[in-house]
Amino acid sequence: MRLLSIRDVSKSFGGLTALSHVSCEVKKGEIKALIGPNGAGKTTLLNIVSGIYQPDKGEVLFLSEKIFHLTPTRIARKGISRTFQHVELFGNMTVIENIMVGRHARTRSGFFSSGLKLPTVMKEEREIQEKSAKILEYINLSPRRDELAANLPIGEQRILEIGRALATEPQLVLLDEPAAGLNMKETRDLGEIIKKIRNHLKITVVLVEHDMDLVMRISDSITVLNFGEVIADGTPLEVQKNPEVIVAYLGDEEEMPRGYSAHT
Numbered sequence: 001m002r003l004l005s006i007r008d009v010s011k012s013f014g015g016l017t018a019l020s021h022v023s024c025e026v027k028k029g030e031i032k033a034l035i036g037p038n039g040a041g042k043t044t045l046l047n048i049v050s051g052i053y054q055p056d057k058g059e060v061l062f063l064s065e066k067i068f069h070l071t072p073t074r075i076a077r078k079g080i081s082r083t084f085q086h087v088e089l090f091g092n093m094t095v096i097e098n099i100m101v102g103r104h105a106r107t108r109s110g111f112f113s114s115g116l117k118l119p120t121v122m123k124e125e126r127e128i129q130e131k132s133a134k135i136l137e138y139i140n141l142s143p144r145r146d147e148l149a150a151n152l153p154i155g156e157q158r159i160l161e162i163g164r165a166l167a168t169e170p171q172l173v174l175l176d177e178p179a180a181g182l183n184m185k186e187t188r189d190l191g192e193i194i195k196k197i198r199n200h201l202k203i204t205v206v207l208v209e210h211d212m213d214l215v216m217r218i219s220d221s222i223t224v225l226n227f228g229e230v231i232a233d234g235t236p237l238e239v240q241k242n243p244e245v246i247v248a249y250l251g252d253e254e255e256m257p258r259g260y261s262a263h264t
Contacts, residue, residue: 001027001028002025002026002027002028002064002198003026003027003028003062003063003172003204004025004026004060004061004062004172004204004206005025005026005060005061005064005197006022006023006024006025006045006048006049006058006060006194007023007058007059007060007061008021008023008058008059009021009022009023009045009048009055009057009058009059009060009068010022010057010058011041011044011048011053011228012053012055013075013123014057015198017053017208017227017228018041018044018228019041019044019045019048019228019229019231020060020227020228021057021229022041022045022058022126022225022228022229022230023230024223024230024233026204026206027174027204027220027221028171028204029198029202029204030204030205030220031194031195031198031204031205031207031218031219031220032204032205032206032207032219032220032221032222032223033206033207033208033209033215033219033221033222033223034046034207034209034222034223034225035208035209035210035212035215035222035223035239036065036207036224036225036226036227037248038229039224040225040226040227040228041225042176042208042225042226042229043085044209044228045174046082046174046176046206046208048060048068049075049080049146049206049207049259050072050075050076050082051067051068051070051071051073051074051075051082052072054068055068057118062075062078062079062080062172063078063171064126064216065078067080072114076168077167078174079169079170079171079172080170080171080172080174080193081102081135081165081166081168081170081172081173081174082088082165082173082175082176083158083161083162083165083173083174083175083176083178084161084176085115085176085177085180085191087154087157087158087161088161089149089150089157089160089161089164090149091148091150092148092149092150093147093148093149094145094147094148094149094160095136095144095145095146095147095148095149095152095160096129096132096133096136096145096146098149098160098163098164099132099135099136099160099163099164099167100128100132100167101164101167102131102163102164102165102166102167102168103128103132103167103168104128105133108168109200111122111125118138118201128138128145131167132167133145135163135166135167137162138163138166138196138201139160139162139163139166139193140159140189140193141156141159141160141163144156152181154181155182155183155186155189155190158178158179158180158181158182159189159190159193162175162178162193162194162197166197166203170203171204172203172204172205172206173197173203173204173205174206174208175194175205175206175207175208176208176212177208177209178194179209179211179214180210187213187214188209188212191209191214191217191218194207194218195218195224216230216236216240219236220235221233221234221235221236221237222235222239223232224242224245224248225237226248231244231245231248232244232245248258
C-alpha cells in the first residue's frame, strides 16, 4: 500500500534548481532512505513533504490525499512528523517535558493551558504524562526523564527528538540526518530504535542519512538524488551495484563512505 506519493516535484530558489521532476513512493510499513551528496535536494524534499516549502510543480499525496498545499501544522495533524538536521529541543525543559510538548499537539488543551488546573485539563495532563513516560521507556531514556534536555549527550538528544516526534502518534516520521555527530555505538543504538519504530509501532520511516552503514543495514528501499534529480531507486543491494550511483554519489570507489560496497 502506498502511504506517500511524490509526483514530478520541482523546486527552485532564485536561479538554483533544488529539485527537478522528482518522483518516488513510500510504502506503508517500510523504512525508506533518501541518500545523495550534499546539495542533492534531500532536505528540500523533506521540507516539501512536511509543508515548509510548496513545490513549484508537481504534487505530494499522503494516503491518496493531496497535501502539498497544506500548512505544516495541518500536515502534522494528518499524521506526518519530522526531526531536523540540527537538534531543536527545549534545552531548559526536562526530558519528559520535551516529550509532553509533542504530545500536546494531539490534545485539546495546549501545553501552557495545563497551568489552569481545570479538572478536565488535569485529567488530560495525567494521560499525557503516562503516555510520555511510555515513550521514554520505548526509547530507553526513562532514567533521564527529570534531567534538562540540554544536559544530555548529543546521541541522547537526537533520540529524544525522535521520541518527541513519536508523541504526535504519526503514521509517517521523517528523520533528517539523525546520525549526524554520533559515534559508532550511538549510531547502532539509533538504528535499533528506528527498526523498533517500524517493527513494533508500525510507523513508516523516511530517513535522510549520510552514514551508509546505517542506511544499508536498516533500509528496505533507497532513493538516490543527485543535483536535484532521482538517479536510482531500489533495494539496498540494487543501489550498491548501480554504476550511476557509484559515479555520481561517490565519485570514486576508493572514496566510498563506511558501509558502502559496490561488490556486496
